[in-house]
Each structure stands twice: as C-alpha cells, then as structure tokens.
Amino acid sequence: MQTSKVQIVENILSANDRIAEENQKALNSLGVTCMNIMASPGAGKTSVILKTIQHLAPKFRIAVIEGDTAPVTIDADKVSELDVPVTQINTAGNCHLDAMMVQKGIQHLDLQGIDLLIIENVGNLVCPASFRLGEHFNVVIASIPEGDDKPYKYPGIYQGIDALILNKSDLLPYIDFNQKYFRMGIQALNPGIPTFLLSCKTGEGFDSWIEWLSDRFAEK
Numbered sequence: 001m002q003t004s005k006v007q008i009v010e011n012i013l014s015a016n017d018r019i020a021e022e023n024q025k026a027l028n029s030l031g032v033t034c035m036n037i038m039a040s041p042g043a044g045k046t047s048v049i050l051k052t053i054q055h056l057a058p059k060f061r062i063a064v065i066e067g068d069t070a071p072v073t074i075d076a077d078k079v080s081e082l083d084v085p086v087t088q089i090n091t092a093g094n095c096h097l098d099a100m101m102v103q104k105g106i107q108h109l110d111l112q113g114i115d116l117l118i119i120e121n122v123g124n125l126v127c128p129a130s131f132r133l134g135e136h137f138n139v140v141i142a143s144i145p146e147g148d149d150k151p152y153k154y155p156g157i158y159q160g161i162d163a164l165i166l167n168k169s170d171l172l173p174y175i176d177f178n179q180k181y182f183r184m185g186i187q188a189l190n191p192g193i194p195t196f197l198l199s200c201k202t203g204e205g206f207d208s209w210i211e212w213l214s215d216r217f218a219e220k
C-alpha cells in the first residue's frame with residue numbers, strides 16, 4: 001500500500017513539473033524573468049516585495065502573483081497600490097502554489113514588457129519546496145523572530161534555492177537569534193548561498209539585495 005501512495009505523489013509531482021516547464025517556456029517567450037518567494041507566514045514576504053518594487057521601478061517593470069489560502073486581497077491590494085500588475089491566486093485552503101495555479105495567473109496577467117514576475121508563495125516552510133512553478137530562481141525569506149533553528153527543522157526549503165533573505169534585522173537587539181548558528185545550518189544545506197540581512201523598516205541590506213536581484217536580469 002505504501003508503495004502505491006509514493007507512486008501517486010510521484011505522478012502528481014511529475015505532472016506538475018511538466019506544467020512548470022510550459023510556464024517557463026511561456027515566460028521565456030515574453031522575456032520575463034520569474035522569481036518564486038517562499039517563507040513562513042509573517043516572515044515579511046509582502047513587505048520585502050513592496051520595498052523591492054520601490055527600488056526597481058521605474059527602471060524595471062514588475063508584475064506580481066500573490067498566493068493566498070483565503071480569498072482576502074490584503075497583500076494584492078498593497079501591491080496594486082504601487083501601480084504594478086498583480087493577480088491573486090486563492091488556493092482555497094491549499095498550503096502551497098502549484099504550476100497549474102501559476103499557469104492561470106500567467107494567463108490572467110498582461111506580461112508584455114514585464115521584466116520580472118514575482119510570485120509570493122503561500123506562507124509555509126514545507127511543501128512549496130516540492131512544487132516547481134516555472135520560476136527561474138527561488139528565494140527564501142527567513143526572519144529574526146522565527147528563531148535561529150529553522151534550517152535544522154525545515155531543511156528541505158533551504159536546499160536548491162538561489163538566495164536567502166534574513167529579514168527584520170532591526171529586531172536583532174531584542175531577540176536571542178544566534179546568526180552564527182543559523183548560518184552554519186544554512187551552509188550545511190546550501191553551501192555558499194548568497195544571503196542578505198535585510199530590514200524593511202530601516203532599509204538595511206537592500207542595496208546589495210537589489211544589486212544581486214538586478215544581476216539576475218542581466219544574465220538573461
């Protein structure tokens with residue numbers, strides 16, 4: 001019985017990967033680079049996205065797909081206030097985005113002339129790591145209040161990603177967060193990964209984050 005369950009999961013994932021590949025082809029034909037952002041709820045995904053857009057615009061044109069488990073448009077509303085095309089995918093309680101949902105999002109957005117499509121995945125440190133969406137690169141946002149033990153407890157999410165943001169650096173004076181311990185855990189899972197200590201409140205770290213991110217466009 002256990003083998004058939006594993007088989008089913010493998011079939012779902014390979015079907016997902018096929019659609020993810022289609023998504024990437026569609027994005028490539030439009031010249032759009034796509035970044036998938038994963039994090040736990042409350043890590044500051046939306047805040048980082050908003051500040052990132054403020055840094056990149058008007059030089060680059062950005063669009064956003066917001067993944068949410070509930071049909072509330074809180075995050076999408078904030079993004080659209082910046083005059084950025086945004087579409088919200090309501091996963092109806094599902095705890096991750098899959099390639100099929102993102103395909104609908106891509107079809108819904110006018111991506112002509114867009115340089116960067118940002119996907120805000122559902123807040124979750126487990127399954128988003130297993131579902132490719134068609135993105136060109138993956139970023140995880142960790143944050144100081146989550147604690148320094150997350151790489152040890154949720155190793156899967158930190159493997160194979162392209163950059164790591166450690167957000168809410170302004171809270172370091174108030175929280176026992178051992179950066180050395182945290183970074184040791186990350187290094188074991190993803191050696192040499194570019195890591196950015198950021199604060200959306202003070203703006204710390206954004207210059208180097210934006211520089212790294214902009215280089216991802218130049219590569220294309």
Ligand code: MG
Binds near residue numbers: 046047075120
């Ligand atoms: Mg959010």
Ligand code: ZN
Binds near residue numbers: 094095096124
């Ligand atoms: Zn899930």
